[in-house]
Amino acid sequence: xxxxxxxxxxxxxxxxxxxxxxxADGDPWEMATMPGTxxxxxxxxxxxxxxxxxxxxxIPAMAAxxxxxxxxxxxxxxxxxxxxxxxxxxxxxxxWLGLGVGLLAAGLARRDDEGNDHGA
Amino acid sequence: VDDPASGAGTPVTxxxxxxxxxxxxxxxxxxxxxWKYPPDFGENNNGALYRFTRLAVDYEVFxxxxxxxxxxxxxxxxxxxxxxxLVEASLGAFLLIGLLTRFWALVGIAQSLVIxxxxxxxxxxxxxxxFLMLLVHLALLATAAGRAxxxxxxWRPVWLRSPNRFVRLLGRLS
Numbered sequence: 001x002x003x004x005x006x007x008x009x010x011x012x013x014x015x016x017x018x019x020x021x022x023x024a025d026g027d028p029w030e031m032a033t034m035p036g037t038x039x040x041x042x043x044x045x046x047x048x049x050x051x052x053x054x055x056x057x058x059i060p061a062m063a064a065x066x067x068x069x070x071x072x073x074x075x076x077x078x079x080x081x082x083x084x085x086x087x088x089x090x091x092x093x094x095x096w097l098g099l100g101v102g103l104l105a106a107g108l109a110r111r112d113d114e115g116n117d118h119g120a
Numbered sequence: 121v122d123d124p125a126s127g128a129g130t131p132v133t134x135x136x137x138x139x140x141x142x143x144x145x146x147x148x149x150x151x152x153x154x155w156k157y158p159p160d161f162g163e164n165n166n167g168a169l170y171r172f173t174r175l176a177v178d179y180e181v182f183x184x185x186x187x188x189x190x191x192x193x194x195x196x197x198x199x200x201x202x203x204x205x206l207v208e209a210s211l212g213a214f215l216l217i218g219l220l221t222r223f224w225a226l227v228g229i230a231q232s233l234v235i236x237x238x239x240x241x242x243x244x245x246x247x248x249x250x251f252l253m254l255l256v257h258l259a260l261l262a263t264a265a266g267r268a269x270x271x272x273x274x275w276r277p278v279w280l281r282s283p284n285r286f287v288r289l290l291g292r293l294s
Binding site for chain 2: 003004007011014027030031032033076079080089090091092093094095097098099101102105106109
């Protein structure tokens with residue numbers, strides 16, 4: 001598995017691991033707010049990113065990254081409007097911002113036959 | 121040393137340790153982004169971020185900073201609330217993935233300094249918490265922690281090879 005694909009796989013796994021925070025209740029262990037809708041988003045996008053990494057598919061990895069970024073932006077917007085479409089907080093926003101940017105950066109990194117992994 | 125992450129001690133264990141510290145510090149910012157609530161950030165009920173920001177005025181640490189908080193920050197609080205949320209959420213995001221890590225370590229030092237100057241003398245605060253925040257970001261900067269299992273490892277060589285000065289600067293910030 002090439003380095004950019006390993007990165008996508010790791011970020012997908014990180015998304016799946018973040019689901020455990022739904023069982024935490026406040027400090028000190030609830031690192032990110034993960035209500036029900038957020039769990040579904042993290043599970044679906046985590047599986048897509050992880051599978052993309054395993055199979056070496058850059059487009060699904062980037063699509064998952066873009067979806068994470070879109071979901072991240074929804075969180076502060078819904079908070080500002082008093083809505084609870086996802087029900088996240090700034091911690092959800094921060095986590096998904098990282099996963100989104102990370103998956104896009106991994107997807108954009110070029111893979112070549114020499115095994116040198118580098119950016120586009 | 122061109123690659124501090126691999127130059128310190130035993131490369132494999134050092135890199136793993138540096139990555140654990142980086143992700144741990146990212147979680148610090150991620151978790152603490154969770155109580156910066158838009159749209160008013162606590163201004164209307166003297167809660168959350170607004171209450172903590174007021175501590176800089178109520179328990180002065182550094183007079184010029186207190187003046188700035190009282191006359192600029194609190195008077196334009198929603199703007200500074202959004203700025204705080206975006207900076208701290210970005211710190212969590214970019215340190216988590218290890219991208220442009222030296223830049224974000226510098227931002228982390230600056231933000232830790234801001235927090236220290238605001239709450240250091242407030243009741244029930246442990247001063248070493250803020251000193252440690254400053255020191256751990258200094259450690260991330262000194263070790264270029266994104267090059268240890270972070271995305272900087274992937275992109276830094278590309279940035280440094282670029283003929284574009286701005287892109288090469290990204291390499292120096294990674």
